Amino acid sequence: MRLTAHSAMTGRRPSSSAGTSHPSGTTTRAGAEHEDLLHLDPSLCITRSQRPGSCLLRLNGEIDSTNCAAVAAVLAGAGQQEGTVVLDAGRLSFADVAGLRMLSTVAARHGLRVRNVPHRTRQLLALLRLPALP
Numbered sequence: 001m002r003l004t005a006h007s008a009m010t011g012r013r014p015s016s017s018a019g020t021s022h023p024s025g026t027t028t029r030a031g032a033e034h035e036d037l038l039h040l041d042p043s044l045c046i047t048r049s050q051r052p053g054s055c056l057l058r059l060n061g062e063i064d065s066t067n068c069a070a071v072a073a074v075l076a077g078a079g080q081q082e083g084t085v086v087l088d089a090g091r092l093s094f095a096d097v098a099g100l101r102m103l104s105t106v107a108a109r110h111g112l113r114v115r116n117v118p119h120r121t122r123q124l125l126a127l128l129r130l131p132a133l134p
Contacts, residue, residue, distance in 0.1 A: 039074045041067050046074055054084040057112075060091040063099030072102045079110025089133070090116030097128065104130045 035058070039046040044061035057078055063071055079085055087107065095103065104125065107114050114133035125132055 038078070039070060041070070043067055044071065046071065048078065054086060055081050056086050056088060058088045058091065062094040063092065063103070064094070064096040065098045068098045068102050071099070072106050075103075075106045075112065076110055079106070079112055085110070085112050087112045087114045087133075088116050089114055089118065089121065092118060092121065095121060095124075100125055100128060100130055103133060107133050 035047040035049050037045070038048050038057070044059065044063060044067055047058045047060070049056040049058070055078060057075070075087070089103075100121070103114070106112065108131060112134070117133050122132065
């Protein structure tokens with residue numbers, strides 16, 4: 001069994017139902033379409049699942065000043081695609097002020113729809129008077 005991007009980040013092996021990883025950076029989950037690895041650093045993994053007419057980006061980990069610029073570039077590039085681009089923030093465990101500002105700006109500028117935003121993240125956006133994630 002090969003390690004997926006998430007397991008490489010966490011040091012855990014995927015379960016048998018998690019799927020397989022391919023040399024191209026593509027991960028296949030049982031019962032789901034394949035996920036392309038767009039970004040991997042010690043704190044964050046971003047994957048993309050392509051569907052007809054839409055694209056789903058998943059954030060898994062932390063966004064801070066060390067990876068903020070790279071993440072912005074990845075999200076902006078994905079936002080240039082045809083169709084709807086949805087950003088799933090359900091596994092975003094931390095975002096500092098720079099990360100929150102970047103997410104808010106990039107989502108608005110490139111028309112990304114954001115779902116599963118953690119409650120604490122919504123609270124911080126309001127506290128910082130940043131626009132809510134669409």
